[in-house]
Amino acid sequence: MNKNAIAFDFDGVIHDLNDGWQDGKIYGKINQSVIEAIYELNKMKIPVFICSSRAPSQIVDWWNSQDFRLKAKVIDKDTFFFNDTDYIGVTQRKLPAQLYIDDRAYKYTGEDKKGIILAAIGKEVI
DSSP: OOOOOEEEOTBTTTBOOTTOSTTSOOOSOBOHHHHHHHHHHHHTTOOEEEEOSSOHHHHHHHHHHSOOSSOEEEOOTTOSSOOOOSSEEEESSOOOOSEEEOTTOOOOOSOOHHHHHHHHHSSOOO
C-alpha cells in the first residue's frame, strides 16, 4: 500500500538548535525520539524525507556519519513525489507530504489577516 511521505525539518527537530546557527555547521544533540519515529515510519513502509534550507549534501554527510540504521541520499531534482523507503531523502524543496513536522510551523486554519499577524508577532497591531 502506498503511503504519502512524512517530511521532517532538520534544525530544531532532528537535532536541537540550542547552540544556534553559528557558522553554519551542524551543532546540537540528536533528538533520539525523532530518529526512533523515523525508524518506525520506515518499518511501516511510509517514506520519510528531510526538508531544510540547509544544503542537502551537508545533511546527508552529517546523517551518514552518525550510527543510524538508515542511510540518507539527496532527492533528485526531477523527483516530485518522494516514495522511497530504502533511504531517508533530503531536499530543500517542499515536496508533497501528508505531514510536515517542523519546530517553527503554524497551522493555518482559515484565520483572517488579523489572526495571522497576531500569530506571527504575538501582539495586536491592527
